[in-house]
Amino acid sequence: MFSGGSYSEVARWLRVFLNSHAKREHPRVEAMVDTSGDHENKSYGTRLRLGDQVSAEVEFAFKDLADHRGGMAWCQALADATRARVRELHPGAPTTGRR
Secondary structure (H helix, E strand, C coil): CCCCCCHHHHCCCCHHHHHHHHHHHHHCCCEECCCCHHHHHEEEEEEECCCCCCCCEEEEECCCCHCCCHHHHHHHHHHHHHHHHHHHCCCCCCCCCCC
């Protein structure tokens, strides 16, 4: 499916993937993917933002994402974890109710 790719392609995929699944919990959540500094060409630092609330950073290794982003079970686990991060970020916020 989508395994492999350059560092920038995988970063773009990760941002879209995180936004897609985070917004299923709350439509105003935005995913932020940091590719600078210590992350450059080896990992991605990700945060979710909802208004003034910003989640703790979760780091993903480039190789791990590139190798597994085509796997349905792996992507489902990442989607579930992303949605859980949104619920932790702002537990009182109404959710969209979509799955």
